[in-house]
Amino acid sequence: MTLAAKDTAGVASEAFMLGRLALVPDLSGALYLPDERTLVVADLHLEKGSAYAARGVLLPPYDSAATLRLLGAAILRYQPARVIALGDSFHDRGAEARIDESCLATLRAFQAGRDWLWISGNHDPMISAAMGGTVLDDLDLRGVRLRHEPSPAGALPEIAGHLHPAAKVRMRGRALRRRCFALSPSRCVMPAMGAYAGGLNVRDAAFRPLFGLGFSAHLLGDGRLFRIDQRLLLPD
Amino acid sequence: MDAPSPLPPDFSAWFASRGWSVRAHQLALLEEARAGCSTLLVAPTGAGKTLAGFLPSLVELTQRGTERDGLHTLYVSPLKALAVDIARNLETPIREMGLSVKVETRTGDTSPAKRARQIERPPDILLTTPEQLALLVSHRDAKPFFAGLRRVVLDELHALVTSKRGDLLSLDLARLRALAPQMSAVGLSATVREPADLQAYLGGAETPSGLVTVKGGAKAEIGIMATSRRLPLAGHITAHAVGDIYAAIQAHKLTLVFVNTRMQAEFMFQALWSVNEETLPIALHHGSLDAGQRRKVEAAMAAGKLKAVVCTATLDLGIDWGDVDLVVNVGAPKGASRLMQRIGRSNHRMDEPSQALLVPSNRFELLECRAALDAVAEAAQDTPPPRIGALDVLAQHVLGVACSDGFDPDALYEEVLTASPYADLARADFDAVVDFVATGGYALKSYERFAKLRQSKDGLYRASNARVIQQYRMNVGTIVESTMLKVRLGRSRPARPGGQKMLSRGGRMLGELEEYFAETMTTGDTFIFAGEVLRFEGIVENEVVCSRTAAGTDPKIPSYNGGKFPLSTFLAARVRAILASPKEWTKLPDEVSSWLHAQRLKSRLPKPGELLVESFPRAGRFFLVAYPFEGRLAHQTLGMLLTRRLERARLKPLGFVCNDYGIAVWTLGDMAAAIARGSLSLDELFSQDMLGDDLEEWLAESALMKRTFRSCAVIGGLIERRFPGQEKSGRQVTISTDLVYDVLRRHQPDHVLLRAARADAATGLLDIGRLGQMLTRISGRIVHQPLAHVSPLSVSVMLEIGREAVHGEAADEILAEAEAQMLEEAMA
DSSP: OOOSOGGGTTTBOOOEEETTEEEEEBTTSOEEEGGGTEEEEOOOOBTHHHHHHHTTOOOOTTHHHHHHHHHHHHHHHHOOSEEEEOSOOBSSTTHHHHSOHHHHHHHHHHHTTSEEEEEOOSSOSOOOGGGOSEEESEEEETTEEEESSOOTTOSSOEEEOSSOEEEEEEETTEEEEEEEEEEETTEEEOOOOOTTOOOEETTSGGGGGGOTTOOEEEEEOSSSEEEEEGGGOBOO | OOOOOSSOHHHHHHHHHTTOOOOHHHHHHHHHHHTTOOEEEEOOTTSOHHHHHHHHHHHHHHHSOSSOOSOOEEEEOSOHHHHHHHHHHHHHHHHHTTOOOOEEEESTTSOHHHHHHHHHSOOSEEEEOHHHHHHHHTSTTHHHHHTTOOEEEETTHHHHTTSHHHHHHHHHHHHHHHHOTTOEEEEEEOOOSOHHHHHHHHHOTTSOOEEEEOOOOSOOEEEEOOOSSOOOSSOSSOGGGHHHHHHHHHTSSSEEEEOSSHHHHHHHHHHHHHTOTTOOOEEEEOTTBOHHHHHHHHHHHHTTOOSEEEEOGGGTSSOOOSOOOEEEEESOOSOHHHHHHHHTTSSOSTTSOOEEEEEOSSHHHHHHHHHHHHHHHTTOOOOOOOOOOOHHHHHHHHHHHHHHTOBOHHHHHHHHHTSGGGTTOOHHHHHHHHHHHHHOOOSSOOOGGGOSEEEOTTSOEEESSHHHHHHHHHHOSSOOOOOEEEEEEOEEEEOSTTSOEEEEOOSOEEEEEEHHHHHTOOTTOEEEETTEEEEEEEEETTEEEEEEOOTTOOOOSOSOOSOSSOOOHHHHHHHHHHHHOGGGGGGSOHHHHHHHHHHHHHSOOOOTTOEEEEEEEETTEEEEEEOOOSOHHHHHHHHHHHHHHHHHTTOOEEEEEEOSSOEEEEESSOHHHHHHHTSSOHHHHTOGGGGTHHHHHHHHHOHHHHHHHHHHHHHTTSSOOOOTTGGGGOTTTSOOHHHHHHHHHHHOTTOHHHHHHHHHHHHSTTOHHHHHHHHHHHTTOEEEEEOSSOOHHHHHHHTTBTTBOOBOOOHHHHHHHHHHHHHHHHHO
């Protein structure tokens, strides 16, 4: 059964159940929770470019705008009542001071008329009121815990970010590495949405304690998501 | 005329003691130097070029007073090893004439203490590389250090100027002309087609240097090796000739066996040892081997302990390692000038003819060898046209100048124009580069506070802090290696049933592999490296862990990824000419001429200027094979664009392969029928407008383009080089240039780094420039030959299928296939 709205055909994949919560992974790397009319995004890393610039690496200063454009398109698609940013929304503590006016205005426009929750992450343990929204450490929705860093010992099914999962596939001599969702019946690790956020291969040891019974990877392709079996995934 | 002898008495005596007389070109250079003129010396190997280059300096240094005057002569060579070698060679005349001249080298291996001392108390003659020169020129004491410089000697200039290193060197040369106006330059070069280009490079764009040419030497004796086994239709491993090559090695004192790639070197080395019944000392030398191992091989060569060395371009340049009496060139030479260089390695003296044998690996390569032989006989050169200076290199230089003494933009612009690759640089481009160096060059002006350059009260731009200088010094140079992984012997053992396999390391280090090659392998794959067949176990951190295989194991991973150098335009034209004129075929071996006759009978051969396109069905697919002869890189780009167009024509392309000579594309739709119907036009398929939107779209995701951009970003100083050990911190924390490329392309497509990357793509990995020339050349001259079967000529291209990665799939199709594979299993 496809729970996604009509105009999301192609970019949203089918719904998956995590405990009692239905999840719709989106091509943008966002996760839509139709029962809660909630859009979840992870690891935006806003102002990562300027954080590098402050250290003398003058990366193009367009990453926040690019990330917000992706987020904006997902918001437009699902019209959620609530947006949850799953931590590391800002690359560092100085990000709030560096982010430019037009990006701030975009963010405020996104927040207007809906709930906006910032879950704090290791990169952004403090988020000031100037950024709007509510700041939380974690949150439970229908028996599913949403937090930044996955916890191997958690008793509840869990949606988390932090690890920036990416997967590598090889077919006919060509290797492809893409951001992905890592999904199991009890856990979803979301891809990073930040334009400059790198990816950690799901074959890395960091994922091992999280998926005892295995997982499937949902790779963000160019036109749609692809569900690839764990056995076909290559290490880097 | 009763001019005094140009040589001081002790020099004349030294020449006489060696039984030499000073050569005319050596005297000519002495004259030019006395007049303060820059000079290009073009001479064949063995003409005493090096001595000619240094003679004026040695004479001047002995005639000066007792007071030392700082650095007198700077020598720059493309290879560190060559600089060290020259230092050794200079010692002899200095010692034997008892000259009080101090010679030192400065390379990456020189200790910090010695470097500091060299700045304080410079030697008379300093031998170095372009990268080290860039560091010296950006030194805060550059001005006093170079103030007394009299001469610069640039060795192997023909080889230096063809790359971004040449761009960087030209800029440093311009700087030296400004710092030491009294300085004159000497360039040493092998024979080139257009010496005028090098003269402008050497003397300055508006003030080209003089020219001294030494003719000829003995003509080389070159032949194509007649092999006892049949010449294959395709392939590059040259297995058929191993026995004959071994016989040639037996019959000579020291043989250099040149191959085009490291993989071929590995294969040939192993193959020779497998027939080495006399256990002749045959060694291997290529750039991926451990440096210590290479030094051992070089020393053994010089000591005359070796019978043969299998080597790649690492031994191309003029190091005199030993008494080589035969050069064997395996595979196609790819360029006439390169072939001349390699052949010059044998009988390194002017009056003895060099001996060389060419060994083609397949029939097309035989045509290419034939064309190269004719070119060498006419002493025709295929030196590439002079470079247009790269903007990323200019950015590096601008930062360097800011790190030394600061610059006035107007003055620096004028100075840069004297560097011949930058002679036509627009002021707007120069300003864009300065802006890029200072604040990133972005339309969004948000980095003023992080500026790397600041204008001080005197109006000069300087590096804004010590960290910027540190960053510059760590990143200097234009050689961006693909990331290399160390190859180590280890063992793989299953830990527990079902558990992760453990890789134990700690074995011997064998050398380094390109990361992208390692990434194509999975556990259990076997491949040749460092002369043995290894089993790939996995990548642990930044090391490839391998195990030894049982004797007789076949390597599974194809050891050849196509030639490193594409076929030169010049040789390609000659090969096309041979094909078009059956009269020429008498010079070819029977098996090759009968192959061409069969082609003429069963299909056709293109006339001069024509592009032959054949189509035929095979195994449920429809094939289109074309023969542009423009080199693998241009063909690869052509293939990518053709499959896009065939996709749009709904012919369902499945993939393509190519080599230096031709390209084969296959589809599910019947292309011949579509051509007959008129729904597919070859003229449109091959029309030049593919270089417009189709190219732009493909570039957006091309991995080659991203690699090109990465290299520009490193050279231009946007991001820092990765240093060994840094990889361990994990991929997720290092910034990926692919992501930067995507963002920049979307937000500022005209950014100076993207322009630099596009300029590189035109000549580099994508060879778009050459593809464009080809499309123009064949426009309106395409001949289509529909066939019922594979043609004799096409077999050589078709055989690449299965040997080379098949291209043409869009990313989503690859992923869809992986997805489907799982579904199939689930349904079974």
